[in-house]
Amino acid sequence: MDTGDVPSIEPTMDPNDRFFQRGLKLNHLRLLVLFAGLGQIRLVAQHLHVTQPAVSRQLAELEAGVGAQVLQRVGNRLQFTPVGQALLRRAREVLLQLEQARHDIHALSRGISGTITVGGGNTVLPVIGAEFAMELKRLAPSVELRFQQGTSDALFPRLASGELDLVFSRVPPPATPTSELVGQALFTDPVVVVCGRDHPLAARRALEPADLRGMAWVLPPPGSPTFLALRAWMDEHGLDFPEGCVQSTVLGLNQQLLLRYPFLGLLPRSLAEQASQSGLLHVLHLPGASLLAQVWWYRNASSANPVVDLALECAQALQAAAVGREAG
Numbered sequence: 208m209d210t211g212d213v214p215s216i217e218p219t220m221d222p223n224d225r226f227f228q229r230g231l232k233l234n235h236l237r238l239l240v241l242f243a244g245l246g247q248i249r250l251v252a253q254h255l256h257v258t259q260p261a262v263s264r265q266l267a268e269l270e271a272g273v274g275a276q277v278l279q280r281v282g283n284r285l286q287f288t289p290v291g292q293a294l295l296r297r298a299r300e301v302l303l304q305l306e307q308a309r310h311d312i313h314a315l316s317r318g319i320s321g322t323i324t325v326g327g328g329n330t331v332l333p334v335i336g337a338e339f340a341m342e343l344k345r346l347a348p349s350v351e352l353r354f355q356q357g358t359s360d361a362l363f364p365r366l367a368s369g370e371l372d373l374v375f376s377r378v379p380p381p382a383t384p385t386s387e388l389v390g391q392a393l394f395t396d397p398v399v400v401v402c403g404r405d406h407p408l409a410a411r412r413a414l415e416p417a418d419l420r421g422m423a424w425v426l427p428p429p430g431s432p433t434f435l436a437l438r439a440w441m442d443e444h445g446l447d448f449p450e451g452c453v454q455s456t457v458l459g460l461n462q463q464l465l466l467r468y469p470f471l472g473l474l475p476r477s478l479a480e481q482a483s484q485s486g487l488l489h490v491l492h493l494p495g496a497s498l499l500a501q502v503w504w505y506r507n508a509s510s511a512n513p514v515v516d517l518a519l520e521c522a523q524a525l526q527a528a529a530v531g532r533e534a535g
Contacts (some may be wrong), residue, residue, distance in 0.1 A: 226272030233305075235269045236298035238262070239277070243295055246284040322351040323514040326362040327375035329456045330398050330433055331502055334475045335375055335525060342521040350514055356456070358431040363388065366507055372515050373506050373522075377499035378432040390505035393522060394529035397500035398433055400491040401472050401479050403465040409489035416444035416493060424452045425461050425472040433473060436498040443495070462488065473498070 241251045248266075252259045270277050277291035287295055323343075327336065332354060340352055355362070355371060363380040365371045366388060377398070380388045400419075402409055408418060426448065427433040441447065453470065455461050458478075465472050465488060474482070476497070482488035504522045506515055 223272075223274055230272050231269075233302075234265060235272075236294075236301055238265055238269070239291070239295045239298045240302060242278060242285060243287070248285070320347070320349040321512065321514045322353065323372045323512065323518050324353040324355060324370070325373045325375070325518070326355045326357060326365065326371045328358055328362075328377065328431070328433070329356055329427070329458055330473070330475050330499070331375045331377060332356055333458050334396055334477055335393075335502065338525055338528070339375075339518075339521055342524050343518060346521065347514070347517055350517070358428060360430065360432070363505070366505060369507060369510065372510060372512050373504060373518050376432075376503055376505060377501065379503070380505060387508040388505050389508050390503045393502045393504055393526045395500050396475050396477050396502055396529075397497035398436070398473050399476050399479050399498070400493055400496050401465065401474050401482070401488045402470070402491060403467070404486060404489055406465075406469050406471075406489065408471075408491060414491055414493055416440075416446060416496075419471065419493075420446055421449050422471050423469065424448055425464050425470045426452050426454050427456060427473065428454060432499060437473065440496055440498065 238251070241254055245251050245254060248259050248262050252262045255262065266278065273290065273294070275290040276288050277294060278285040279288055325339070336354060343350060343352055359374070359376045359378050362371060362374045362376065366374045366380070379390065408414065411418065453464060455464070461472055462482065464470050471491070474488070479488060479490050483490050504519070506519070
């Protein structure tokens with residue numbers, strides 16, 4: 208019996224399964240994530256540099272493929288349906304994994320691995336450390352990063368000896384004829400005077416330096432650049448530190464002390480504004496009391512550590528981001 212002309216019969220595939228196996232594209236997933244952030248077809252189209260009808264067609268294609276409504280209009284915005292929310296959650300996971308794969312391949316192609324040790328003070332690392340670490344992980348996931356906290360006067364000798372690879376500081380290293388330390392300004396974030404929300408000065412609209420007379424402080428270590436800058440400002444206005452001050456370099460502890468007792472303290476402006484917006488601390492606007500405004504990076508020019516150049520790429524990315532925030 209000749210069966211050569213009998214057509215093969217494929218099992219019937221559910222349209223939904225067929226779409227997920229053959230029709231679903233990365234563009235559909237990216238579209239969902241954009242809608243989650245922007246909320247309007249017009250804004251999504253502007254972001255993608257396409258027409259609004261083109262975005263609507265992609266959305267309709269996605270909804271036809273899954274056989275359910277993904278977005279619904281509420282007022283002037285589009286909101287996700289339960290089906291859309293489930294798709295959005297998975298879309299973010301898929302795109303995150305793809306992005307991580309891209310970073311891994313990029314790092315492997317550059318052959319970047321090793322260790323870098325970064326030093327900084329307690330008014331610098333809390334501002335820059337996390338963003339620097341994330342940028343370094345993005346560029347080179349295999350690099351081991353070590354942070355060391357200390358005052359600049361202690362960090363610079365360690366940088367000169369090669370114990371540290373990079374230092375973030377608000378002051379320059381001491382000038383010596385044989386110094387090979389080089390640096391560059393990153394961004395502006397002055398150290399400002401703060402107090403707790405219940406401090407007697409928190410309710411005062413206009414303040415003069417004399418209003419601080421007799422107030423207890425949470426202070427950085429004597430001899431540290433931040434302490435010396437504050438000491439100079441106090442001397443300029445005829446002020447002194449009374450008895451009963453606390454010395455601490457632990458930022459979390461300092462904030463707790465400011466909340467529980469009428470201390471004055473110091474914080475980088477970026478962190479102080481965050482705490483102020485949360486209703487925890489209050490920034491005291493005093494004439495000339497914006498201290499050590501510039502944050503710098505420093506490296507040893509004779510260092511042979513190849514990761515340092517990559518770390519400087521990360522620092523430059525942070526600088527660009529800071530400039531963008533200030534411009535915005």
